[in-house]
Amino acid sequence: MPATSPRPVTLTGRHVRVEPLTPAHLDDLFAAGGNDDDVWRWLGTPTPRTPQELASKLDALLADASYVPFAVVHLETGGAVGWTTYMDVDAANERLEIGSTWYGRAHWRTAVNTETKLLLLAHAFEDLGMGRVQLKTDHLNERSQQAIARLGARREGVLRRHRRRPDGSWRDTVYFSLLADEWPEAKKRLAARL
Template identity: 60%
Template sequence: MTAKLPSPITLTGRHVRLEPLGRGHLPDLFAAVGGDEELWRWLPHRAPRTEDELGAVLDERLAEVAAGHCLAFAVVSLESGRAIGVTCYFDFSATDELLEIGGTFYSRAVWRSACNSESKLLLLTHAFEELGMGRVMWKTDHLNERSQNAIRRLGATYEGTFRRHRRRPDGSWRDTVQFAMLREEWPAAKQRLTERLAAG
């Protein structure tokens, strides 16, 4: 199978719908994540205190989409019909059959929930089975143990640490931890994720 670059699409599960991110999602997203210092602690932006500040974050992401560097999704709860987070594909290459999942943030109300697990299941299924990717990557701050543990639970493998890799909003430097999953590892990971969702 020849890999394909991701293009705007809506992915729907039992708990969430991933749809192309737009400015119209801003009010819901601000209600879900605005001003939450703990949620934004390891992200590359300070916690937005107003809709305008969060709007600037979304505009930055949408500019990356327009430039072809990113495909951004709003994560919409099917129960409430409201956007509860954002997730993205980055650094994709059809030639090298790879992409990165990142730029992700969710309302703390859905951390370790079916919404989060199903979002990853939808993204990984689309990447491996529909786009034909052979490698999916994640990167996170070396101090963000919650994120690292969540990535490991997906079945991804730690591959290394980039030292002094990114400047944080407070001016300090982070080391970046990288994980990846390969196409041949996906069936077992998919089974675990599916079973976890079925168990509630």
């Protein structure tokens, strides 16, 4: 039986709530990561310098039916601190990608990413019936590669000259994946880290 395609859903942990992204999140998101080159450096899109520029990115994401976008809300403050998506969904082949993720710099190396990924991975494997979840990043983004590896995902390889960066240079993309039979052990490690 094939997996189920994801729909907007709210997932709540101890530190974050992952909820459907809406324009109402814009002010929090801009405060968290707008006009910060380090936040946007590896996302393949120019840094939003104004709330209007971030609104354009948010609107484009919401208009693209190939994404299921989520705001990541920090429960302690109640504010959105980043966004993430399910993308490249292929329910017939039981796979999807978690990507287009960013968090404000104040939330790097905190429980935010670990718990967000724990919630999204659990939903993908346990509720939607996915057999594979993929994640990918720029080969120069070592911080992201380390974070993905800490999730328990395996590095699969590199697509060379995969995508043009905003500065015109070419990005090689590192692919990682986690399979359904690897998920129980990865889930235990992630839960322990929290």
